[in-house]
Amino acid sequence: MPLFFSSNMIQSCRNDHKFNNLAICIVVCSLFLFGFFIYSEESIAQFQSSKPKFQENLEELSNKSNGVQENSKILGEHSKNSSILTNLRTQNDEEEEKIELPPESCDLFTGQWVYDNVTHPIYNENECKFLTEQVTCLKNGRKDSLYQNWRWQPRDCSLPKFRPRLLLEKLRNKRLMFVGDSLNRNQWESMICLLQSSVTFSWKKYKKIGHLSVFMIQDYNATLEFYWAPYLVVSNSDDPAVHSNLNRIIIPESIEKHGNNWKNVDYLIFNSYVWWMNSGTMKVLRGSFDERSTEYDEIERTKAYRKVLTTWSQWVDNNVDVNRTQVFFMSMSPMHIKSTDWNNPNGIKCAKETTPVLNMSMPLNVGTDKKLFAIASNVTQSMKFPVYFMNITSISEYRKDAHTSLYTIRQGKMLTKEQQADPATYADCIHWCLPGLPDTWNEFLYTRILSHS
Ligand SMILES: *[C@@H]1O[C@H](CO)[C@@H](O)[C@H](O)[C@H]1NC(C)=O
Ligand SMILES: *[C@@H]1O[C@H](CO)[C@@H](O)[C@H](O)[C@H]1NC(C)=O
Ligand SMILES: *[C@@H]1O[C@H](CO)[C@@H](O)[C@H](O)[C@H]1NC(C)=O
């Protein structure tokens, strides 16, 4: 592992006082660091979060003003204009407000993708200014847009039409929080767009409190929040801005530090998957980060995953009020790395894909770790607390067309033309364009929340 070389090299550089040797050391170290950079790009850059542009925008907004008063002035105009719009809409839509919810017994996750450019996308990319550059694929140069037009059609029932105000009513005076990694952030951004696109708002504020990003819908006193905790438990990758650390270490029994921030939330949506996929083993710290412990054991990925989810499930069982809060666990969001998985020998990762896999006569294997899936399914079903296991894995496996691919950022910067010409290295086949697939995940969430309250 380069990391060990790294500390040794830097150490020997430091220990050396002779100028000549120091110079050589600097050269060697820089070469090494360069190599490390490349290495880390290949293996983890895709998992990295960028500083969301949305975050910058809103921070800027709140800085310009000196507090609340002026904030509402800036957005006040919006508010007035969109209020008018909404008032007009309300009258026309009153009849349509009635939606039909699917029966409890219907399996929402068995069905098919249907091309439907009338109802999908639910919002337009340029209508949602809160989207980060990571996901605005059209703006970033993607030429095809069919990926936005697929609706999920369950076999035995239908998903209700997405009406933002119905969900907003459920969220009134409430908090909804996504907890997990960048895929959950992907879904959080989708939820913001689904709710802000066609509903009036007085103003919104964004705060950053450590691991937490909060989006406020003032009219409803509701919040949509995202909490960064890629392993759910405490790890050395918990800083939302800095996690290019390849030497990832977790403490599977330690969750309180994060969990304290999840209390008194009304809707909790968890996930944890992609950060487990770097290697077959997981490093488990002996001791704690506070004590600056450095010794760790390496245990099998599946074993560590079960430990972590067990810790998480006990936390939920012991800390969440079943009469107040609904808890969801998102199953694995799949990657599309090998185009032969879907019989396209001429493909390069997901880079050339413009349509979903539509032949569903055979289950698709795109390399999702089914063992982790089984553990998540098993643990969530074995809990005292009724957790809703959101089984999005199979349906998402068909969506080889929906990734951000070459139309995204890497380490905070838009891919260059040269990088775009090298999809084998640079295509991001982990995250998803918006509007797009995560909107469907949120349609499931919407359906469940409306059905169960
Ligand atoms: C906004 O305020 C924060 C903290 O007060 C500061 O760190 C940041 O630089 C400011 N940003 C802008 C764009 O002024
Ligand atoms: C609101 O509407 C007025 C008049 O139609 C227009 O001048 C103004 O630019 C609008 N403001 C916003 C924020 O759209
Ligand atoms: C998840 O859904 C797929 C179909 O999309 C189904 O084959 C599978 O059995 C489901 N798994 C669980 C645990 O619900």
Ligand SMILES: *[C@@H]1O[C@H](CO)[C@@H](O)[C@H](O)[C@H]1NC(C)=O
């Ligand atoms: C929707 O798709 C149909 C069939 O492909 C096409 O004729 C129509 O122009 C499309 N409409 C829009 C708004 O893209």
Ligand SMILES: *[C@@H]1O[C@H](CO)[C@@H](O)[C@H](O)[C@H]1NC(C)=O
């Ligand atoms: C606003 O929502 C919070 C929960 O997010 C709640 O504690 C508070 O009482 C609400 N405020 C009002 C005025 O209802």
Ligand SMILES: *[C@@H]1O[C@H](CO)[C@@H](O)[C@H](O)[C@H]1NC(C)=O
């Ligand atoms: C939840 O509500 C039920 C019925 O009102 C009550 O019996 C139960 O004690 C409550 N549970 C908790 C944890 O408050």
Ligand SMILES: *[C@@H]1O[C@H](CO)[C@@H](O)[C@H](O)[C@H]1NC(C)=O
């Ligand atoms: C669908 O896939 C199956 C199995 O790979 C294959 O036998 C069948 O011919 C395919 N159907 C179509 C319409 O391509």
Ligand SMILES: *[C@@H]1O[C@H](CO)[C@@H](O)[C@H](O)[C@H]1NC(C)=O
């Ligand atoms: C979970 O796995 C355990 C051990 O393999 C098994 O005994 C139990 O029945 C499973 N529970 C569910 C809900 O699948």
